Amino acid sequence: MGVIEGKWKVSILWALGEGACRFGRLRRMLPGITEKVLASHLRELERDGMVTREEFAETVPKVEYSLTGPGIALNRALEPLGDWGKRHLLGG
Amino acid sequence: MGVIEGKWKVSILWALGEGACRFGRLRRMLPGITEKVLASHLRELERDGMVTREEFAETVPKVEYSLTGPGIALNRALEPLGDWGKRHLLGG
DNA sequence: GTGGGCACTATCCTGGCGGTAAGCGATCTC
């Protein structure tokens, strides 16, 4: 449970589930999240082995985040929860 | 997500998944939880329609909590998460 | 040369979650 605790962690996981993302793109995909929170959550997810951080040493700083195997599995395990939410909270 | 946020809520749901329970029994099933937290979480779960509270007017106070339909569905939706946890955190 | 985008980091601040402890009102036990 600790792995997904944090206000935005599940959202990050879901956003990343659609494909690898850069920091700024993630931020834009998650309206309302602050950079600090995104950065710290990303770091925790990385520490827990759910995402990988790939840094590209180019003139323009570029970092890509993507789900690891366990991260993808976690996302799948989270899917029923999303379905449940849609069914019982949104869909009546 | 708000429905399962709270340090002990998932544990309560799982405990209740094994059958209806009285307050004191729940407390004993969840070592470390305080009465205040159990009571407030139970109240939130009730408000969110996940559990029912049945009060029996006997000489000895008796209250039973049980999962509602959505509560049971939530529990099921939480199962994959439990499996994932066992697989990736405990089972290597 | 001024401004903006990039990916952060640092600092400060606040709310509220959760822990501790105590009380209550009836009854049953020793």
Place this chain on the structure above:
DNA sequence: GAGATCGCTTACCGCCAGGATAGTGCCCAC
């Protein structure tokens, strides 16, 4: 009558997750 059981409620406190804001170093566009 002291203590325990039962299901809470109330009051208080501490901590820290998370929000707001600003700064950094490099490069590009205007």
